[in-house]
Amino acid sequence: MKIDITDYNHADEILNPQLWKEIEETLLKMPLHVKASDQASKVGSLIFDPVGTNQYIKDELVPKHWKNNIPIPKRFDFLGTDIDFGKRDTLVEVQFSNYPFLLNNTVRSELFHKSNMDIDEEGMKVAIIITKGHMFPASNSTLYYEQAQNQLNSLAEYNVFDVPIRLVGLIEDFETDIDIVSTTYADKRYSRTITKRDTVKGKVIDTNTPNTRRRKRGTIVTY
């Protein structure tokens, strides 16, 4: 996939280039993962697959010695049980769940940072939050990059947070052939058990082009 980045509180200066390279490489070589929706009126249509995407990222980062599901220390247990990924002073959250998680992840990162909590034997210095672009059809109310960007921009304007954050948006070019991993799971909802998986070529259709008036925005076409 392609990525877009927005940095807050000088994340660009603080983020270790080698650590960032490991994250960036992983995301740039990742194919778009899609699955069938089970939402009324759009059953079977292809949407962004958070299960497949999360699994891919985990399978890439863990061999690069990123720790997964790092436990949150007891003194902060009211902020949750664990952090998605971490290496040295860098925390990573991959967030495809509902939109309020953006401010949850941001504020708890702020507290981890203010208290100099250890991530991977080093005090936390910077957070990377990975989201998906608005261009992809997806489950209702799932967080998207542009929404996260607008919210963090506003927080930055009002000086609500000090923690350096690199916000990452996963995107693709519209109307361009891309690699897509299309997965069927054991159940229509929630399941992480793969029943069938195909790697195909496809594209994301942009509604705003004249000849696709009848298609929906961000429709994913595979063939």
Place this chain on the structure above:
Amino acid sequence: MKIDITDYNHADEILNPQLWKEIEETLLKMPLHVKASDQASKVGSLIFDPVGTNQYIKDELVPKHWKNNIPIPKRFDFLGTDIDFGKRDTLVEVQFSNYPFLLNNTVRSELFHKSNMDIDEEGMKVAIIITKGHMFPASNSTLYYEQAQNQLNSLAEYNVFDVPIRLVGLIEDFETDIDIVSTTYADKRYSRTITKRDTVKGKVIDTNTPNTRRRKRGTIVTY
């Protein structure tokens, strides 16, 4: 129900006593609402009913001239579409959804406050956030009062927010007969269409008492 309160940033001094009285009255005379869970391994067991509770609060506050679903102005549209309730300078969020909404609601209230956004023809001065106590069985990951309290306590300690907030927790006494509204909806999940509703007497069992060892914590018993 009974309530517990925690105030942040001098909400006690800023909250208009008459407006608070209207909220408090509503909550104190509200019965505990329960419904059947559809979660695997506990299908049919009674859990806190957010649908019924939300509807009750709306039906009480609207006649008291609290505005419901107040639109968020366009300049803040990235923070959402509306606010649950508002009257004059006071904003109310009733939050029984998943836990990240606490920090979402807190931070967006902070921005509304910092920018002096109008609620009901007056600039916002204080937020009231209504939650349910941890004592009640409930859907997984739904926000509860003690969790909200711990999170806001920590934010207050690190001076992350300035907006006055009154956090409210809905509770009941354990092992004590209370009024319970038990509702069946048209579908097992999500529905807001009432099929059957009974007002009964019941109680919330506390696991920690010796003679209830075999019961689960917070079990709601009706009879």
Place this chain on the structure above:
DNA sequence: TGGTATAGATCTATAC
């Protein structure tokens, strides 16, 4: 009537 955007409801997955 259908599409969009939350907001809310509430499940499964997973580790302890």
Place this chain on the structure above:
DNA sequence: GTGTATAGATCTATAC
């Protein structure tokens, strides 16, 4: 094997 706690997945409800 059971209960608890998130974290994540992802639906329906509702208004525009």
